[in-house]
Amino acid sequence: MSENLSPAQNGNAVNNTGFSPNSSAEGGRLANKDGRINLRKTGVPLYERISLYHALLHMGHLTFTLTVFAIYTCLNLSFAMLYYFIGIENLRGTSLTGSFLDDFLQAFFFSSQTLTTVGYGHISPVGFVTNVIASLESFIGIMSFALVTGMFYARFSRPSAYIRFSPNFLVAPFKGGKALMFRLATYKNNHLTDADAQVTMAVHVQENGKTVTKFYPLTLEISHINSLALSWTIVHPLDEKSPLADYTKQDFIDCKIEMLITIKAFDDHFSNTVQQRTSYTQDEMVYGARFLPMYARSEDGNYTNLMLEKINHYEKVDLGEH
Amino acid sequence: MSENLSPAQNGNAVNNTGFSPNSSAEGGRLANKDGRINLRKTGVPLYERISLYHALLHMGHLTFTLTVFAIYTCLNLSFAMLYYFIGIENLRGTSLTGSFLDDFLQAFFFSSQTLTTVGYGHISPVGFVTNVIASLESFIGIMSFALVTGMFYARFSRPSAYIRFSPNFLVAPFKGGKALMFRLATYKNNHLTDADAQVTMAVHVQENGKTVTKFYPLTLEISHINSLALSWTIVHPLDEKSPLADYTKQDFIDCKIEMLITIKAFDDHFSNTVQQRTSYTQDEMVYGARFLPMYARSEDGNYTNLMLEKINHYEKVDLGEH
Amino acid sequence: MSENLSPAQNGNAVNNTGFSPNSSAEGGRLANKDGRINLRKTGVPLYERISLYHALLHMGHLTFTLTVFAIYTCLNLSFAMLYYFIGIENLRGTSLTGSFLDDFLQAFFFSSQTLTTVGYGHISPVGFVTNVIASLESFIGIMSFALVTGMFYARFSRPSAYIRFSPNFLVAPFKGGKALMFRLATYKNNHLTDADAQVTMAVHVQENGKTVTKFYPLTLEISHINSLALSWTIVHPLDEKSPLADYTKQDFIDCKIEMLITIKAFDDHFSNTVQQRTSYTQDEMVYGARFLPMYARSEDGNYTNLMLEKINHYEKVDLGEH
Amino acid sequence: MSENLSPAQNGNAVNNTGFSPNSSAEGGRLANKDGRINLRKTGVPLYERISLYHALLHMGHLTFTLTVFAIYTCLNLSFAMLYYFIGIENLRGTSLTGSFLDDFLQAFFFSSQTLTTVGYGHISPVGFVTNVIASLESFIGIMSFALVTGMFYARFSRPSAYIRFSPNFLVAPFKGGKALMFRLATYKNNHLTDADAQVTMAVHVQENGKTVTKFYPLTLEISHINSLALSWTIVHPLDEKSPLADYTKQDFIDCKIEMLITIKAFDDHFSNTVQQRTSYTQDEMVYGARFLPMYARSEDGNYTNLMLEKINHYEKVDLGEH
Structure with missing residues (x-):
């Protein structure tokens, strides 16, 4: 089927999605559910390839806290080691016990009190x-906590x-x-205004014996709303203007369609444009x-109630096909 | 009356406000005076539904300070409890009094000095x-204050x-x-430029025996000004192009009109677009x-004086109706 | 002269500058050299009228530092007073001298060590x-320094x-x-791109026996440049399309012209739009x-040298008028 | 050759690049590889010419850390000097040794513990x-670390x-x-969307016996992509619409061409527009x-692999010229 569909679609396929039309260079889905491109980068050293900023913002809260705690403990242990090897007789108030563990612990506690x-x-x-090492350690302590303060704020803000x-599209x-539909809503105490939706459909079709990926921007019934107050059902009518007009259920599956979605809006608490992406296969x-x-x-009767647990609530209907 | 008004208005009603046309699903006014949507979200656990960032920015200064102080006190009490149960004989410099309160207080003061x-x-x-607990407490202390520093800054900036x-619209x-008018001014030592106003009118009309909400963007005499230097009176002329052209005073009341207002502007101290919303019923x-x-x-004679207490000063006039 | 000029100019006067056309309500120049509107706001209490954020960003570095130091000293003095009145015998390590100053100083130094x-x-x-007061003071100390950290950052960033x-326009x-010209350049190690200039001319003319202020957006030869690499001379040709086409030197003076200028550009270090305003009379x-x-x-020969001290260098020329 | 090329090109040369058409005022290349304008500013005092913010964001990590450490050490030394000259007998816990170094070191360590x-x-x-100096030093310590916290965050975020x-353009x-081509890709764990490319070509041609610099915006095959997912090859076709249509290899060299490139995109982690510039000669x-x-x-087969080390991989081809 793909062969006879291809010509009709060529009309409005676009090549500025940033993805490659070469299906054979593409592994798995194009984008993950969280909107990240399904891609790995190689050929530069890790330290050049990692933006600490991006990495820290991606971490879960627990991972972040544990990472900070681990670094704190390592710093502590390193300085404790230093104090121990210089000799804990240089730490007034400690008593040389002769036991490595006891002596080391005294150095460790002094270290943590300094850090x-x-x-x-x-x-x-x-x-x-x-004295010099203690002076250095307290300096490093303050610097580290300055850094962590910045990281906390970056994550927080x-x-x-x-x-x-909605987990499914209909x-x-x-x-x-018929129309393709999916639904979205903000789930926190945030309020988005001037929301824009952009939907691009990737289909895999045969062309000259090779599988190529074609990209179609999908026309939406409403692509901009003033206020994301309630839920928003995004609708692409499968009418004669749609590149997917004649697709049957099986065609969607055969062409391994993937819908790439970008929502942009203005959040007045962040006073900033926020963006979220996802993909449906x-x-x-x-x-x-x-x-x-x-x-x-x-x-x-005093307010409207938005029931987020119902975001994927749908009922099966007969589309009158066979 | 609503019946004969409806057709005339259908022409330019819009459906991309983000609000529902279904009046029966809507409780109370659409937006509150502070511009927040009159809506509650349910169906997800509280911790998922709350953005700490948005919540902290909404809090009053007193609430915020008290919250931080309460958390500080709780942390203090928890650690004091720990030191007490380990035994305050492990806190050199304290003296075991035998009285729970006195002993606990010594642990509490040590805890606060550590935190x-x-x-x-x-x-x-x-x-x-x-020692381990004290080391942990001072770490938690520094982390907490790092967090609070970030929160202070987020609120501050x-x-x-x-x-x-103006509390009333005229x-x-x-x-x-005739024209609908309301007035606004910045009340702080801030200066907004490139200000845009957007006004949407919601009216409740009968359609096929059901009450539906219709939304009309209102044309403004001036919808953009270069500089919000003085006050700005926003004017929607009730002329033949207005969807509300033929409305009488009673019609406004019967249709339970609600005017949704968004002002966007650029503040060059924040170097950011700022937005404020409100609603009039x-x-x-x-x-x-x-x-x-x-x-x-x-x-x-050297400057212009903007008297903010007069923002709602108006005089009654006869509109020549009866 | 103003009377016969007025009609010609009415054609493209605008009323969305945010300033009032009513010259008699206007005191002094419209905007100051630093771009701030020449305006005072009254009618709301001071604490409501002041945005701490805006005020702190406006302060000079010295004023800011002194303000912070003054607050630090006041806090210190207040707590010292408290410790003194409770009795410095509750501060172990001090010795009751009987002299108010000596005793108070001991309390003061303890206070500063705590804060x-x-x-x-x-x-x-x-x-x-x-102990409770000391605990509170160290908490307030940390909170204050958290606040100050945020303020430093806000000012800094x-x-x-x-x-x-250029101090003069030509x-x-x-x-x-002929043309109106003024010149500008960035004077720091910053680089602006996508710079836009907007110039509005205010002239005071007689209309029906009253002085009114009219505003004309001035057409610029170049109003957008890709990169503010060197200096930028902004040029408004006084040709037949200009509302000021027929003005003589005396007319400019009689009409008490004021040119309001806004420059907007993108700074890629701030990754933000920056804006600067000024005015010429x-x-x-x-x-x-x-x-x-x-x-x-x-x-x-390896680079270009921008000599900022020459920003106002001009030579007198004869315009061939008499 | 330049002479006969000049007329054809004059048609679409632009004068709003912000650079000067006067080649004789221009030293070396216009922009450096990192996109900074090849320009120095003089005529204002250094402290006015330097934006601390811009300077700190430009510094390498090592330079920044060393700078902070140097300032910390200087502060420490200055206060140590003060304590020493007041007399270290005012530092209880130290012992007057009579040796300058030993006494000074005690003052230094006290100073660092205070700072x-x-x-x-x-x-x-x-x-x-x-006591007063110690009180001041701890205040300065906290203020400095507040400042450094802000700087860390500014650099970090x-x-x-x-x-x-790609180091070369082809x-x-x-x-x-034929076409001019160069290639780019993001090399970190960041993801850019809505990327725009803008390319301006500077050519040096003879006009009336003088060398002038002309600027041409180059039309790109694709100048906007939705997502900078993979690499992006930017293509300017050297067809009849190009101002460089008839250029031979030697012409490119003789005209000392310089291509100025600006890429703008949206990064959803920074939730901000980011910009990078470069230049090719x-x-x-x-x-x-x-x-x-x-x-x-x-x-x-589960993901796509972007090999960054191949960004400049090309093969020589014969363009069929002679």
Whole structure:
């Protein structure tokens, strides 16, 4: 089937998606569900390839906390080692026990009191070398905590759209025909305005005996809304203007379609444009279904209630095909 | 009346406001006076539904300070408890009194000296467990204050438009006809440039026996100004091009109109676009009135004086209706 | 003269500058040289009218440092007072001297050691009340320094255009006629791209016996440049399309012209749009002059040299008028 | 040759690049490889000419760390000097040794313990002057670290595009003719969307016996891509619409061409527009070559592999010229 579809689609295929039309160079889906490109970069050393900033913003909270704690502990251990080898007799207030562990622990506790600048003073440095190292350690302590303060803030203030997408996209009845539909809503106490949606469809078709990837921007019924107040059902009508007009359920599967979605909006708390991307493949298609409402007037009638657990609520419908 | 108005208005009603046309799903007003959508979200756990960032930026200064202080006190109490149960004989410099309160207080004061890293040292930790906990506490102290530093900055630097709107909107005489008018001004030492106003009117009308909400973008006499130097009176002429052209005072009330307003501008201190939203309902309408000036040359003639207390100063006028 | 000029100009006067056409409500120049509107706001309490953020960003470095130091000293004095009145016998390590000053100083130094969390410990708190206050003071200390950290960063990272304008604007010969010209350049190690200039002329003319202010956007020969690499001479040709076409030197003075200028550009270090505004009045006009070059090839021929001290270098020329 | 080329090109030369058409005022290349303008500014004092913010963001990590450390050490030394001259008998816990070095070191270590607020307390200030200085030093310590925290964050969070350009640009076969091509890719774990490329060509031609610099915006085959997912080869076809249509290899060299490139894109981690600039001169031209692919399906077929070390991989081809 792909062969006779191809010509009709060539008309409005675009080549400025940033993805390659060469299907044989492409591994797996183009983009992951979280919108990240399914790609790895090689050929430059790791330290050049990693933006600490991007990496730290991607980490989960637990991973981040543990990483910071691990670095704190390593710094502590290293300095403790130094104090131990210089000799803990240079730490006034400690007593040489002869046991490695006990002596090392005293050095370790002094180190941690210096690194955090708590400096109780019941242990204090004596002699030139120990004093210099203690001075350096407290400097490093303050610098590290300055860095961590910045990281905390960067993670904390990172503009994010907080959009939840319906796990499935539907082929639903629409104005006497069919349409592709998926639904989204913000799930936090944030409010987006001036939201724009952009949907690009990738289809894999045969051309001159080779599989090529073609990209079509999909026309949306509504591609801009003033306020993402409630949920937003994004609709691409499968009418005569659609490059997918004649696709059957099997065609969607055979062409291994992938829908690439970008939502951009303005968040007035971040006072910034926020963006979220996702992708749907044919595996996530429900052919013949319609979304059910996900909001209603509250019981007391004073506000509207948006039920986020219903974002994927749909009912199966017969599209009148066979 | 609504029935015969409906057809005339259908022409330019829009469906991309993000609000639902289904009046029966809508509870109360659409947006609150502070521009927040009158909506609650359910169906996801609280911790997923709350953006700490948005929540902290919404808090009043007092609430924020008290929250931080409460957390500080709780942390203090928890660690004090730990030191107490390990035994305050491991805190050198304290004396076992036998009284729970006195002993606990000594542990509490040591804890607070550790958490803030003040560490006087007249009380100091002895033994492995106490030392480890003290080391951990000072680490947690520094981390917490790093977090709080970030939060302070986020609250402090949050771009805000600082716009005050007149509490009422007027139906005022305008060029031989009538116009909807409201007034706004910045009330702080901020200066906005390239200000844009967008006004959408929601009216509730009968259609096929059901109440539906229709949305009309309102044409403004001036919708962009270069500099929000003085006050700005926003004017929607109720002329033949207006969807509300034939509305009487009673029609405004019957249709439960709601005007949704968004002001966007550039603040060159934040070097950012700032946005403020508000909404007016029919309750806030003054039918037949005109705004009085709110600025004048200063007494010494060297500057212009903007009198913010006059933002809602108007005088009643007869619109020549009956 | 103004009367016969007025009609010709009415054609393209604009009313969306945000300034009032009512000259009698206007005091002094519209905008100051630094671009701030020449305006004061009254009618709201000071604490509501001041945005701490805007105020702190406006302060000079010295004022800011002194303000912070003054607050630090006041906090210190207040807590010292508290410790003194509770009794410095509750500060172990101090000795009651009987002299108010000596006793107070001991309390003051303890207070400062607590507020900065340096906590040497040679003075330490004894008893419930003193301990609670010390605990509170170290908490306030850390909170204050968290705040100050944020303020430092806000001041430090505030996007700024760093543009220097020529102190004078010229009426210069241009393509056989005349043109208004002024010159600007960035004076720091910053680089602006995609720079846009917007110039609005305010003239005071007689209309129906009253002085009114009219505003004309001025057409510029080049209003956008890709890169603010060298200096930029902004040129408004006084040709037949200009609202000021027929103005003589005296007309400029009689109409008390004021040119309002906004430059917007992108700074890729701030990764942000930066904006700078200024204004010229007739007092800053040099009638009949031409700017001299302010850049040249360096002596070694390897780079271009931009001589900022020459930003206002011009030579007088005869415009052929009499 | 330049003479007969000049007329043809005059048609679409532009004068809003911000660079001067006067070749004799221009020293060396216009922009450096890192996109900075090849320009020095003089005529204002250094402290006015330097934006600390811009300077700190330009520094390498090592330079920055060493600078901070140097300042820390200088502060330490200055305060140590003060304590020494006041007399270290005012530092309780030290012992007057009579040796300058030993006494000074004790003062130095006390100073560093105060500056970092570690304050062990085995050395503590005695007397009014020493106490006041110590109080000041701990205040300065905290202020400095507040500043450094801000600087760390500014460096850390500076939006950057992380784009790598091919070191060479090619004149490659393209659709039966020729085209200028260069290639770029992001080399970190960042993802850019909505990328725009802008290319301006500077050529030096003879006009009326003088060398003038002319600037031509170059039309690109694709100047906008939705997602900078893989590499992006930027193509300017040397067809009849190109101002460089008839250029031979020698012409490119004789005209000392310089291509100025700006890439703008949106990074959703910074939630900001990022920009990177570069420039190519005739020395970086490879005449007659074609880029080889730099990405391929991974071995396990699950993702695409972008090989950054191949960004400049090309093969020589014959352009059929002689």
